[in-house]
Amino acid sequence: MNHDPIIERLYYVSSLLAISASVAEVREGPQTCLRLTRTLFHPAGGGQKPDAGKINGHVVLDVRKGEVGDAVLHFIEGVHAFQLGDVVTLHVDHERRHLNSAWHTAGHALAAAMEEVEPSLRPINGHHWPDEGRIEASGEPRDPAQFQARLEDALAGMIAADLAVTIDYNPGMPRYVRVGAAAAVPCGGTHLDRLGQLQAIRIRGVKIKKGITRISYAIDLAGASTDPAEPLDGAFAD
Numbered sequence: 001m002n003h004d005p006i007i008e009r010l011y012y013v014s015s016l017l018a019i020s021a022s023v024a025e026v027r028e029g030p031q032t033c034l035r036l037t038r039t040l041f042h043p044a045g046g047g048q049k050p051d052a053g054k055i056n057g058h059v060v061l062d063v064r065k066g067e068v069g070d071a072v073l074h075f076i077e078g079v080h081a082f083q084l085g086d087v088v089t090l091h092v093d094h095e096r097r098h099l100n101s102a103w104h105t106a107g108h109a110l111a112a113a114m115e116e117v118e119p120s121l122r123p124i125n126g127h128h129w130p131d132e133g134r135i136e137a138s139g140e141p142r143d144p145a146q147f148q149a150r151l152e153d154a155l156a157g158m159i160a161a162d163l164a165v166t167i168d169y170n171p172g173m174p175r176y177v178r179v180g181a182a183a184a185v186p187c188g189g190t191h192l193d194r195l196g197q198l199q200a201i202r203i204r205g206v207k208i209k210k211g212i213t214r215i216s217y218a219i220d221l222a223g224a225s226t227d228p229a230e231p232l233d234g235a236f237a238d
């Protein structure tokens with residue numbers, strides 16, 4: 001007999017922003033903490049900020065990965081008497097989701113552009129919080145003076161080509177994301193569908209030190225800049 005696999009992290013496969021789910025676990029504390037049978041809320045992690053939104057109309061203050069498997073813990077404002085099996089409604093804040101997805105997707109695009117421009121560089125870390133975007137790679141570019149301009153050209157080309165961002169996920173297996181024809185990378189985050197949803201990805205600075213290259217970036221969404229125009233000095237100050 002076949003069963004549909006149960007996907008607790010429904011955002012892995014769905015861009016829905018509202019569903020109902022059942023309470024699977026209640027934890028006592030200063031805030032109500034719920035695990036649900038399924039969720040649309042992305043927890044903090046993978047360099048991405050948690051989703052915001054509401055559960056049964058109560059503000060979700062924080063979303064964290066649980067201790068086991070794909071568990072997601074939702075921290076809700078106030079103390080509420082939820083019971084196991086209660087059906088609750090989830091609403092994810094669209095603007096916050098879009099912003100987090102845009103910064104996160106730009107980080108993937110930047111990593112792909114970097115590997116295109118300098119195949120010897122290997123991404124090792126990413127931080128995609130709004131206004132703090134940066135990636136870190138092992139290795140150093142061969143021509144540091146030209147590196148930033150070449151990256152910006154590659155990114156502009158990728159956005160102009162409106163490259164697709166595709167997800168490959170089978171329950172129980174790692175989830176992969178791919179920008180255009182770049183190599184697929186494991187990722188549990190949320191993403192834009194296409195790079196054309198960004199107006200620009202701008203390089204704010206490149207720092208090369210002891211075999212590590214750190215690139216900070218900013219994004220322009222359609223119609224609005226999300227950060228000041230001036231470079232971010234000291235982004236990687238030790």
Ligand SMILES: [Zn+2]
Nearest residue numbers: 177187188189
């Ligand atoms: Zn991702």
